[in-house]
Amino acid sequence: MAELKTHTFDAVIVGAGGAGLMAALYASKSANVAVISKLYPTRSHTGAAQGGVGAALGNAEEDKWEWHAYDTVKGSDYLADQDAVDVMCKDAIDTIIELEHMGLPFDRFPSGKISQRRFGGHTNNETGKPVQRACHAADRTGHMILQTLYQQCIKHDVNFFDEYHVVDLIRVDDTVRGIVAIEIATGDYHIFHAKAVLFATGGWGRCWEVTSNAHSLTGDGTAVCLRRGVPLEDMEFFQFHPTGIFRLGILITEGVRGEGGVLINNEGERFMERYAPSIKDLASRDVVSRAIYLEIQAGRGINGKNYVHLDVRPETVNYYLEQAGESRRIDREYIESKLPDIADFTRTYLGVDPVSEPMPIQPTAHYAMGGIPTDADGRVRANEADGIVQGLYAAGEAACVSVHGANRLGTNSLLDLVVFGKRSGMHMAAYCQKAELLPLPENPAAEVMAEFERIRNGSGGIKPTDLRSRMQKSMTKNVGVFRTAELIQEAVNDLKELREQYDRNIQIDDKGNQFNTDLLEAWELGCLLELAEVTAVSALARTESRGGHAREDFPKRDDVNWLKHTFCYRETDGQYRLAYRPVTLGRYEPKERVY
């Protein structure tokens, strides 16, 4: 029988990716902190981020944080909260320098300064031309951030609980008391009693069939918060990255286009010239994903199939550079040094050498703009008004500040992690100085333990894999790049039925305690099903098109009725309730979005 153990800390950080580790570094300066992760920290998906992290350092050319802020707001289709965007873009500069001082091995310009390159949607606001803002380390910037932060955590003796899976939040009214976790190796339950809890558990791309996300990205922290009464913000906005490897979904960084790569259809046409005449292939991701989808719909996919080509062959890139009147030229060595991992991925998984052949790509489910609602210090909102859950924090992809609004710009996710991870960590440390350790309620683990016993002993004969694959197919077909009321309703119906099956008939093989990943995967599926449902319910209600939420039946943005954030609650009877919160505007008035 599994045991139950109790630990006490000032603060608990759930998740050890970029946001969790950055928060840990700051919170542990004064507080007694535990970092709990279901993976070894270096397995976190921050490590898969490729192209760069945005900051207006101006190392290559003139740049200003205000330009970065405008680009972010425009990219968000005006749904981002502009006060939070200002914080992020302003803090970006010092935070990137701070990462460099932690030893992060950025690529360098000949001047010795951090190297920067172009990325989608980042512009010089005066000329409208792309600007070099993405600080990068080859095409493994996320790997370097994750490694560097983990290294610094070791240097500063941060407490890690590796391979502990957090499965519940202990909340009493509007305060938190800690979390419940399962030690994966033994199956024992652990209660972490704490003054403050931060969720930095990443996204939930595994709701979809083709995704760039790791298998472990099942939105656990976000689902746990939802179950404990926290509303989820803007869940209908999920980003489909334009360039995933065909069928596999593995990400091909936007940095490929930043270095000069172009998208080509079956007629050999660089079609983005039609959709975004000014910055073409470097338009925002939602714009490019829709363009690819429309090209395929019009029969201009390569060989009539559901993909187009991403072409970074030197002869192609140099041709378009010459056309644009630029003096820069690239060659094989340049691609090998700037995009080595991409070249490795396509060679390994496709047998395609990007130096000599174009890459087959299609949009891939990539990033959750929505999530646990927070303010700019990571404090979790209790409702659509200004209520706060005392001691509860969220940061990174799991959270919604909101700085990404309806569509996130490339390089802003790594930035979000480090800026808001740091701010949350600092705020949490200060909170722990003055807050009392509130008592645990009676049997705080009983409810989630009962749920695990239900899954372990279920005998309905339905395998988790069947439900997962039906969910992924339905979400891909119905809540993808383009949506209609009819399609979304179909997903809502499918998901309701799948959740009933999950609640009644799920059956697993592994009945043991030790390293029971069969059991934990089944529980993760429950998280995905709920987040998929919240996504669909939120999407059905929003009768407009904005950023990543494109409704064929409501093709225009509607600022009169929809310039507001969705807040979706899960009621005690399992039904969902929607409420709305106004967007915080600022310097930038909403206007038509043209690239």
Next chain:
Amino acid sequence: MQVQLRIRRFNPETDNKPRWGEYTVNDVNPTDSVLDVLHRVKWEQDGTLTLRRSCAHGVCGSDAMRINGANMLACKTLVSRIAKPGSDQAKIQVEPILGLRVIKDLVVDMDPFFDHYRSVLPYFVNDNVPADGREFLQSPEDRARFDDTTKCILCAACTTSCPSFWANEKYVGPAAIVQAHRFIFDSRDQAAEERLKVVGDSFGVWRCRTNFNCTNACPREIEVTRAIAEVKVVLARGEI
């Protein structure tokens, strides 16, 4: 195509010693990875099969295992690479990586591996930040000096393929030396001396017998043996 899988199984709650499990998986696409095939077994045939995995494209380092006798990442090894050309069948044998205690099936205890990692001071040391508040300057050439060893994902494929590590688990191992190399050759870092003390002791680089297993095993194509040799040269010469 059809894949015949032979998987080394061990359930600590029911088995006294490891055993072999045999599985047939049909309709495998040659471009599927070994991880895809293992998932087919776990999800469709036997949910008790236990392994670690996360990113599924070779960057997180979770799923290093011994595949047909050599260490590889299951997610980065395509069935087509193992099958005989033209054949519609493949035989794949999968075992946990060697030299670390098996917890369950393909899952091993990684703690000793991470203890070695921690022993080399795997973090940047230099508190004298530039007075202008900006980044340390570093030339592209100085940055290139340690580029190869920044690629390490700590998957343990190298260390657990090393006969010297199998012979003595106190050997710090290739992965930890790769990490030491990444900092020793970083022109900005100031703790090379301390690190060289760790990797220069009797359980450090001199245990390396240069048999290149580590380099062959590395899924990130790091020239591990070369990195170890560079550290040896620094120790022998007494200067970087």
